[in-house]
Amino acid sequence: MRQIKIKGARTGNLKNIDVEITKHQINVFVGVSGSGKSSLVFNTIAAEAQRQMNETYPSYVRNRMPHLMIPEVDRIENLSPAVIVNQKPLGDNRRSTVGTATDINPTLRLLFSRFGTPFVGYSDVFSFNNPAGMCPTCEGLGNISTFRINELLDMDQSLNEGAIRFESFEPGTYRWKRYVDSGLFNNDKKIKNYTKEELELLLYSPEMKPPHPLEGWYNSSVYEGVIPRIKKTFIQSSSKLAKKYQPEIQRVTQQETCPDCNGFRLNEKTLSCKINGKHLGDCLAMQLDELKLFLEQLKPKETQQVTEKIIQQLDYFCQVGLDYLSLSRETGTLSGGESQRIKLIRSIGSSLSDMLYILDEPSTGLHPQDMEAIGGLIQAIKKNGNTLLLIDHDPAVIQLADTVYELGPGAGRYGGQLLGSTDYLEWEAKQQLIPPLNRKKRGPTTQHFIAENISKNNVQNISVKLPLHRLLAITGVAGSGKSSFAEGLRQKYDNQVFYVNQKRIRTSSRSTIASYVGVLDDIRKLFGHANQVAAGYFSFNGKGACPVCRGKGYIETELAFLEAVRADCEQCGGKKFRQESLSYFYHEKNIAEVLELSVTESLSFFSAEKRISDKLHWLDKIGLGYLTLGQTLDTLSGGELQRLKLACNLDCREKIIILDEPTSGLSLKDTQSLINVFEELLNNNNTLYVIEHNTALIKEADWMIEFGPGSGKNGGTVLFEGPPEAAVNHPDSVTGRFLT
Structure with a gap:
């Protein structure tokens, strides 16, 4: 061969x-x-x-x-x-769904345009991403954002006092000046004393030229209410700025199903076209196994040429255990x-x-x-x-x-x-020569956490009694309700629960281990204090950057249509810093030499700096001690990124910590390091819930709760609660059969 x-x-x-x-x-x-x-x-x-x-x-x-x-x-x-x-990920654009990502949607649109009744138009009319087909109210998104006015405005304050409670609208900012310099309001008047008309003007006014603006107003500016301005800048935009302010958006808004299209994303005319009593929105919302059955039951031979390929693809979905998904599922929500x-x-x-x-x-x-x-x-x-x-x-x-x-x-x-x-x-x-996972299980406890009426997706009104200060495995087939239960638990008991989900770290050649874990600023300040210079001299993204490579460490030569050629920067030797910055020392090392230290070596080097050593402790404990402080995130493997994210979120005490598949990308040896971290967290009076398929780790848990029996609508039921070893012979446990 x-x-x-x-x-x-x-x-x-x-x-x-x-x-x-x-x-x-x-x-x-x-x-x-x-x-x-x-x-x-x-x-x-x-x-x-x-x-x-x-x-x-x-x-x-x-x-x-x-x-x-x-x-x-x-x-x-x-x-x-x-x-x-x-x-x-397949992408986190809200207009990208399982159906659009797999190209099943266009074929379904063709099916409805040819065989749906009444005839309402051709294929484009059935697209929620096309103005001809989208619901005008939600613009094809299926839901609308409504603002929590009491979160957005502090009614007991005036504009001058900072009544608009949204980051970048604070007093002194240019966005704040758009309101206080507009001449439309008494800037010292409490919001609670506004008339209905004044509140409407502040919150909802469309673009307009204020008739009597104050001296600080720019002639080219237009006035616009707070809510439409936030919508345009932070909600409807896909810019980096919009992503940055997502936590603020989530705080001041709530998502509600669009009242006009009922979440189907399509306009009334498009939804009037049906096949066997179902419109396209119904089909997109069905579980994939249900959609496959619906298409197989279509009688006319003419439809076979269109449906044959869809049915084959849906069959593949079912084979790989994704039958619980729907074509309307946004790709940004997929694991x-x-x-x-x-x-x-x-x-x-x-x-x-x-x-x-x-x-x-x-x-x-x-x-x-x-x-x-x-x-x-x-x-x-x-x-x-x-x-x-x-x-x-x-x-x-x-x-x-x-x-x-x-x-x-x-x-x-x-x-x-x-x-x-x-x-x-x-x-x-x-x-067989490698030692198995080694953990001394903790015995029964009289302390429990009672989770009542947890509801999220296919998990509805689940109440369970869970042991505290123990390692608990949440198991079940894909789509059975594990993550839904965890998210429902977090939402209901937000102050007690800390949830580390599977969302991947954004990697960059400019982001390092030190900057990600939050110690780089402290290191730069130490260098600045020790040498009586500005801390900025020790940043390769700022004043300290080598002037030739601009802090990259390499020179990249573009060769028109050929591949770029990359070579170490001769000026800094690949160290990224200007020579002046490298001439300053802290404990006999310059900034480049410090960033070349491994995490384990750094713990000794910074042993007297608790702010730094505390943040590096978990990295070393979780098995990432070999990484260097200056290593960029784009060089890390999937397993390393997973543990890096976990390590930065584990400085907890007396919390319920939920970890979503923490063993992803980990070998048996790596998993043992993870278990050692679990023990330290439990010793700090935390409780650990891990969503897992890894049978080796499930066996080591003190308690297990299993959801099922199937996926999607066929899941969401608690099949088993108890020690993992008791699941082996339990008639309802699917996971138990694999724990022998």
């Missing part, structure tokens, strides 16, 4: 490794989080396959495509075109595992062969019961004559491998070596 041959791979932490990968097989890459799996599979093989494929396009097309960096490798032979199925499976579905029906399929942890978000179906799909892709490269930690995925490649031995600078390649049975035999 032909092989993909990689010679001298040095991307990321890879140590100049050589690898030969047999084509038309399933190849699984394993190792601890940060060992170099992503550097090899994604940043070397996938990047080069995509880059070479892009070079086949005309230069004017390439110039409009993403420019991929050339991986650090001597050569790669026998590459195939790559299909990359990663865990990146990483759900997003990845949807991307996988796009590839299943393809007749292309000799492709390279690269999958990032296909087991993420899957209950053990669903793994058999995923395995079948992976095997089907192989049978089509394709090569698969998978990164995963789940034995249910690894057992599919024809060859298992292990990287390590450690993470970060301690990894990056190819430890060997074997078949699954040989790899499994080696795993």
Whole structure:
């Protein structure tokens, strides 16, 4: 068989490794989080396959495509075109849904335009993203934002005192001046004393030229009420500014179903067109298994050509355990595992062969019961004559491998070596030598937390009695109600519950470990105080930046339609700082040398600085001690990002902490480090609820609560409560069968 041959791979932490990968097989890459799996599979093989494929396009097309960096490798032979199925979200645009992301919506629109009655128009009329089809009230979003006036305004204050309670409208800001300089109000008058007309003018007025503005008013300015101004600037805009102010928006508004379209997003005319008594909005809102049944029951032969492809796609959704979703589900609400499976579905029906399929942890978000179906799909892709490269930690995925490649031995600078390649049975035999997870369970407790009438999505009016100061696993098949229960719990008991969800960290080449955990400002202040200079001199994003590379550490040369060439900056030697900044020292190290310290080394270096060491403690405890303070977030693996996020959210005492799939991207060794963190949190009188599919961790829990029996409408019921070992022989427990 032909092989993909990689010679001298040095991307990321890879140590100049050589690898030969047999084509038309399933190849699984394993190792601890940060060992170099992503550097090899994604940043070397996938990047080069995509880059070479892009070079086949005309230069004017390439110039409009993403420019991929050339991986650090001597050569790669026998590459195939790559299909990359990663865990990146499908997008958080509110107009993007499961239906639009999978292109099922356009086919359904065609179905209704051809066969719906009465005839109301062609395909575009059935799009909620087109003015011809969208509901004019909610503009195709399905819900409207209503403002909590008592949150937006302090009725006991005047405009001069800061009555508008919204960030960037504080006294002295230019937005505040739009109101006090308008000449429309008595700026010292309490809002509670406003007439109805004055309040209407302040809150809802459309754009207008004030007749008698004060001296500070700009002639080119127009006056607009607070609410329409906030809507335009922060709600209807998709800018970075709008994203920044999302917490403020959530505080002063509440979402309500649109009263005119009842959440279906479409206008009255479009919703009047029906097939078998259902309009398009009904179909988009159905669970996918229900929609499949509805389409299969359509009688006319003419519809078969249109519905056949949809039914096939819906069948794939059901096979991978996503039957509980609806086409109207916004992509921004999907988990990483759900997003990845949807991307996988796009590839299943393809007749292309000799492709390279690269999958990032296909087991993420899957209950053990669903793994058999995923395995079948992976095997089907192989049978089509394709090569698969998978990164995963789940034995249910690894057992599919024809060859298992292990990287390590450690993470970060301690990894990056190819430890060997074997078949699954040989790899499994080696795993028997690794100690299992080790946790001393805590016995029964008389202290409990009673959660009453929790309602969210498919979880309705659930009341449970949960042990306090214990590790509790929340289990169940995908879509059974685990996250809905957790979110409902957080909303009802906000002061007692701290919820760390699965939302991914935004990565950037300008954001470092030190800046993300919040110690960089403290370090800069220490340098400034020790050297009697401004702290800004120790920022590579500010005054301290090297003037040549502007704090990047490298120089990138654009070569028109060719790939950019990147080289270390000769001025700063890749250190990012200007020479003056590097001439100042703190405890005999300059700022660049401090940022090169690992987290573990930093704990010793800053042992006298409690503000810094306290923030770094959890990083070291959770197993990320090998990361350097100056390492940028865009270089981290998925498992490292997951633990980084957890570590920054665990400085709690006497809280109920909910963690959504904390073992994502973690090996057995990494999971043991996580359990050690759990024990410290429990010792601080916290209670830990973990939403998990990882049976190894579930077994170590003190208590387990399982939702089911199915997904979506077929879930939301508590099937089991008790110690995990008691679930093994419980007749209603689905998870229990996998805990033996």
